[in-house]
Amino acid sequence: MIVNMSTIATKKEIDHVIERIKECGYQAHVIEGTERTVIGAVGNGGRRSEIEALRAAPGVQEVIQITHPFKLVSLQLRQRRTVVDVRGVKIGGGDLVVIAGPCSVESGEQLRETALAVKAAGAQMLRGGAYKPRTSPYDFQGLGVEALRLLREAGDETGLPIVTEVMSEADVEIVAEYADMLQVGARNMQNFSLLRKLAKFARPILLKRGPSATIKEWLLAAEYLLAGGNANVVLCERGIKTFETATRNTLDLSAIALAKELSHLPVLADPSHGTGLRSLVPPMSKAAAAAGADGLMIEVHPCPERALSDGPQSLDLPGFAALMRELGQQPLKEVRAA
Ligand code: PEP
Numbered sequence: 001m002i003v004n005m006s007t008i009a010t011k012k013e014i015d016h017v018i019e020r021i022k023e024c025g026y027q028a029h030v031i032e033g034t035e036r037t038v039i040g041a042v043g044n045g046g047r048r049s050e051i052e053a054l055r056a057a058p059g060v061q062e063v064i065q066i067t068h069p070f071k072l073v074s075l076q077l078r079q080r081r082t083v084v085d086v087r088g089v090k091i092g093g094g095d096l097v098v099i100a101g102p103c104s105v106e107s108g109e110q111l112r113e114t115a116l117a118v119k120a121a122g123a124q125m126l127r128g129g130a131y132k133p134r135t136s137p138y139d140f141q142g143l144g145v146e147a148l149r150l151l152r153e154a155g156d157e158t159g160l161p162i163v164t165e166v167m168s169e170a171d172v173e174i175v176a177e178y179a180d181m182l183q184v185g186a187r188n189m190q191n192f193s194l195l196r197k198l199a200k201f202a203r204p205i206l207l208k209r210g211p212s213a214t215i216k217e218w219l220l221a222a223e224y225l226l227a228g229g230n231a232n233v234v235l236c237e238r239g240i241k242t243f244e245t246a247t248r249n250t251l252d253l254s255a256i257a258l259a260k261e262l263s264h265l266p267v268l269a270d271p272s273h274g275t276g277l278r279s280l281v282p283p284m285s286k287a288a289a290a291a292g293a294d295g296l297m298i299e300v301h302p303c304p305e306r307a308l309s310d311g312p313q314s315l316d317l318p319g320f321a322a323l324m325r326e327l328g329q330q331p332l333k334e335v336r337a338a
């Protein structure tokens with residue numbers, strides 16, 4: 001339930017409502033807007049009818065029901081969009097934010113060359129996998145801590161904030177030591193103990209949609225992070241499993257638009273995993289931007305044919321620069337070398 005206070009409600013009236021919400025067995029989430037205060041009564045098993053009765057309390061404008069099972073994530077509760085700040089890069093702030101880099105960090109040279117090129121082409125953040133969730137145990141699993149160190153180096157040299165996946169609860173501390181943003185991969189979207197742990201970390205989270213997850217399940221996974229205390233969450237649509245086999249996944253463009261209707265959280269699109277095919281990355285990037293995406297995550301490799309993972313969907317350096325021009329992103333005139 002949401003209690004909308006009137007624009008002239010006093011502090012005493014607001015405090016009274018908060019007190020009553022707690023007495024009725026709910027948590028009170030207070031959102032102070034520029035015009036009014038909105039208080040969410042969140043939780044299960046509280047005395048709902050007594051919250052409804054708060055309509056009659058002084059200073060209350062209206063009491064409305066949150067119709068979705070995700071409460072803190074819902075746009076209904078917040079009524080204002082969240083902007084997630086990753087070391088100065090504002091995701092959800094109105095500009096299309098492009099995160100680019102290799103699927104996997106393979107070596108210092110590969111990462112450095114990619115980082116300098118994507119920065120020069122106008123990317124605002126650097127990605128790269130250190131711990132790789134591979135379908136086969138025989139495929140390259142990532143360089144682990146060595147990759148984290150290389151990412152930090154490339155991030156520091158270029159000034160690009162870095163995002164990388166944390167695959168297991170055991171790795172959260174070490175990944176958080178190096179990365180500016182922690183990625184929850186598609187396969188881990190419903191790893192609830194990982195989500196609970198990440199909720200306690202003061203790092204922005206990039207939450208990918210599971211390949212077989214409904215939009216409701218995706219937003220409920222985000223709810224775990226917000227309910228646990230981390231409000232800096234960015235959603236990322238990365239394609240879902242459908243009957244289609246011509247593409248690796250089906251990039252669900254409607255999910256981008258709908259997630260933005262339902263939630264105040266920023267939404268990114270990953271057309272690389274979303275299609276699995278390099279040639280489809282530019283058109284799907286533009287389509288995602290048209291659908292309202294706040295940004296894109298794009299895999300880039302200096303030599304895709306030699307990539308240790310996801311070469312077929314990776315853009316090469318000139319291909320990425322061309323896409324950035326088509327997207328109207330400003331390439332930097334010069335790149336600062338260390
Ligand atoms: C990735 O971005 O490196 C990745 C593995 O993506 P996903 O979890 O969406 O498959």
Ligand code: MN
Nearest residue numbers: 103299309310
């Ligand atoms: Mn990949």
